[in-house]
Amino acid sequence: MGIFMAETFVCLITRPLRVEQTVQQLYFVGVLSQFVVLVTGIFTGAVFAAQIQFQFAKLGMESATGSVATLAICRELGPVLTALMIAGRVGSAMAAELATMKISEQIDALRALAVYPVEYLIVPRYVAMMISLPLLVALAITGGIIAGYVVAVPLLGVDGPYYWDNINKFVEAKDIWIGLIKAFFFSIIIVTVACHKGLSSGSGAESVGKATTEAAVNASISVLIANFFFTLILLKFVFPT
Amino acid sequence: MNEQTTIIRFEEIKKSFGKQSVLRGINLGIYQGESLVIIGRSGCGKSVLLKNLIGLFKPDSGRIFVDGRDVVPMNEKEMVSVRQKIGIVFQGGALFDSFTVEENVAFPLLEEKKKNGYTDAEIAERVTEVLDAVELHNQHNKMPSELSGGMKKRVALARAIIRKPEVIVYDEPTTGLDPIMTDSINKLINRMREKYGITSIVVTHDMKTVFSCADRVAMIHEGKIHTLDAPEKLRASADTIVHNFIEGISGDADVEF
Numbered sequence: 463m464g465i466f467m468a469e470t471f472v473c474l475i476t477r478p479l480r481v482e483q484t485v486q487q488l489y490f491v492g493v494l495s496q497f498v499v500l501v502t503g504i505f506t507g508a509v510f511a512a513q514i515q516f517q518f519a520k521l522g523m524e525s526a527t528g529s530v531a532t533l534a535i536c537r538e539l540g541p542v543l544t545a546l547m548i549a550g551r552v553g554s555a556m557a558a559e560l561a562t563m564k565i566s567e568q569i570d571a572l573r574a575l576a577v578y579p580v581e582y583l584i585v586p587r588y589v590a591m592m593i594s595l596p597l598l599v600a601l602a603i604t605g606g607i608i609a610g611y612v613v614a615v616p617l618l619g620v621d622g623p624y625y626w627d628n629i630n631k632f633v634e635a636k637d638i639w640i641g642l643i644k645a646f647f648f649s650i651i652i653v654t655v656a657c658h659k660g661l662s663s664g665s666g667a668e669s670v671g672k673a674t675t676e677a678a679v680n681a682s683i684s685v686l687i688a689n690f691f692f693t694l695i696l697l698k699f700v701f702p703t
Numbered sequence: 704m705n706e707q708t709t710i711i712r713f714e715e716i717k718k719s720f721g722k723q724s725v726l727r728g729i730n731l732g733i734y735q736g737e738s739l740v741i742i743g744r745s746g747c748g749k750s751v752l753l754k755n756l757i758g759l760f761k762p763d764s765g766r767i768f769v770d771g772r773d774v775v776p777m778n779e780k781e782m783v784s785v786r787q788k789i790g791i792v793f794q795g796g797a798l799f800d801s802f803t804v805e806e807n808v809a810f811p812l813l814e815e816k817k818k819n820g821y822t823d824a825e826i827a828e829r830v831t832e833v834l835d836a837v838e839l840h841n842q843h844n845k846m847p848s849e850l851s852g853g854m855k856k857r858v859a860l861a862r863a864i865i866r867k868p869e870v871i872v873y874d875e876p877t878t879g880l881d882p883i884m885t886d887s888i889n890k891l892i893n894r895m896r897e898k899y900g901i902t903s904i905v906v907t908h909d910m911k912t913v914f915s916c917a918d919r920v921a922m923i924h925e926g927k928i929h930t931l932d933a934p935e936k937l938r939a940s941a942d943t944i945v946h947n948f949i950e951g952i953s954g955d956a957d958v959e960f
Contacts (some may be wrong), residue, residue, distance in 0.1 A: 477941070
């Protein structure tokens, strides 16, 4: 998988980008994922704000709900849940498509027609993922923060101005950056696992199914594990308090 | 036809997959302009040999000369010039299923557009020309999933000839087709040769193709070229392996499961 990644990045730098393929992938990965990601962000933000409000109300700290929920959404829930949704929606589709192309000799046909498959198929998917996922995470975070506010303030009766004031006080730009930086690296993890699984699929319908499932599962697990280390590195070294 | 010019030469090609040794030293020369048919049992390595030729696989050892240049040590970039000389028609057609017939056929030229400065009108004209050559009229906007097996192979052939290659490689062109379609594909293979003077290499186990298309027939058996001869001589061959293959006779060993 390391060799595969190296080959892709060398190709990304040394060869011209296939604009048409990249735009198609941007549409599939980015535009068509907006709804799923927005729903994920909204309902996660809503339920998280509600849970925190229930607990903090016991301590008389309802107005801190906003800052805690927002921090969690920016740093952890937004990037991780968005990445998991994208691993399921996009990662599996990419693996299935590439595996099908492989078993029907379409990838051999590309090579036989003197087209480098990494340049034609893989690099556009990498670029589309690296651009889309941070933007989708930003969308999820925005949805989550607004939903958290709607649940905490109008529904559960937290004081609105205090809610915002606490967010302003305790949430900084770096918290958004943490989410977006994570998103960028998650995108590389997902697209690498998905493309590698697709291209290394065996022959036969069963192998396509296997490649698809493994792409989604392995990408999701890798995201969860990597998230822990990213949190440590980012909070300890990149943005130390 | 000048049979003295060898355009492709395989020398001692060996290839194994895991413990299974598929090709065990293939030596074969292909003359310019001829039609060579390669036969052999399923899994004997016919397709593997072709894929070695265009660099989709690399042989474990041996050399392959195309126009006097050894292609085995070439990287993907160096292979481009070789692949432009050799068109391949894959077994299942290998059409890009997200493209229409027209886009599939135009694909090789669109890829070269920048280099060769084709205009869209020139490309459209060439597409119509090659689709007419394979007798597919007014099918430009169909998707591959809407085509029959025979039509897919025709589109694949059109895609292979649009760049005017010197050699066309057919990987089991008639497998899975009805007898009438088989005959029409065989005729098409001959016509391509007559019309464009293309060298053909056909891999098949269809005897009809052998006898209607071949100038020479190479039979692969146990990873080596067992026989290389004209089709009429093959038919008269007293060799048991050749005779059994041509007549479709299974030996005792073949029916023990």
